[in-house]
Amino acid sequence: MKLDILFVDFVLVAAVFLSYFLFILIGRKESGRLKNKFSEETKKHQLRFEEKDSWNNNIIGLDKEKNKILLVQKKRTELVSEIIDLKQVCTCEILQEVQTLKIEQRTETILQRLDLQLKLHNGTMQIVNLYNCEETYMQDYELKHAEKWNRTINALISLRPNLNSAA
Numbered sequence: 744m745k746l747d748i749l750f751v752d753f754v755l756v757a758a759v760f761l762s763y764f765l766f767i768l769i770g771r772k773e774s775g776r777l778k779n780k781f782s783e784e785t786k787k788h789q790l791r792f793e794e795k796d797s798w799n800n801n802i803i804g805l806d807k808e809k810n811k812i813l814l815v816q817k818k819r820t821e822l823v824s825e826i827i828d829l830k831q832v833c834t835c836e837i838l839q840e841v842q843t844l845k846i847e848q849r850t851e852t853i854l855q856r857l858d859l860q861l862k863l864h865n866g867t868m869q870i871v872n873l874y875n876c877e878e879t880y881m882q883d884y885e886l887k888h889a890e891k892w893n894r895t896i897n898a899l900i901s902l903r904p905n906l907n908s909a910a
Contacts, residue, residue, distance in 0.1 A: 802814075802816075835860070836860050857873045858870050
């Protein structure tokens with residue numbers, strides 16, 4: 744009788760550890776795919792990053808020499824990469840979309856979407872999505888990362904000589 748209980752206990756413990764182990768392996772595989780895509784795009788565009796940041800489903804890098812940013816993101820079904828030429832950017836600002844809910848006696852704001860809005864010299868806007876709750880529910884200090892990259896981009900833009908200055 745004791746042997747049966749020990750066998751059942753062993754099977755249950757093994758099932759729990761095995762599922763936990765598989766979950767970790769799958770997560771590492773996805774993270775590895777994101778890093779590999781970032782490396783491929785880096786080589787393809789011959790970029791060297793002075794600043795690099797990785798969070799949630801994003802990897803972003805800044806090449807100050809070429810004034811370019813590479814952003815690689817994991818979307819639901821694919822990996823998406825985007826090159827941003829900072830020579831074309833006038834200003835950068837953060838766009839936040841939040842939903843306000845009243846739960847019991849307090850009000851909660853839930854981040855729905857977070858973007859960087861880049862105004863280009865030709866007058867158009869380029870939207871760079873950093874977080875979308877429909878893609879992932881996990882938040883990893885999304886606003887802090889957006890603020891950091893907003894400051895970085897605006898600092899580089901302000902250091903650049905003004906194109907409209909008189910000769």
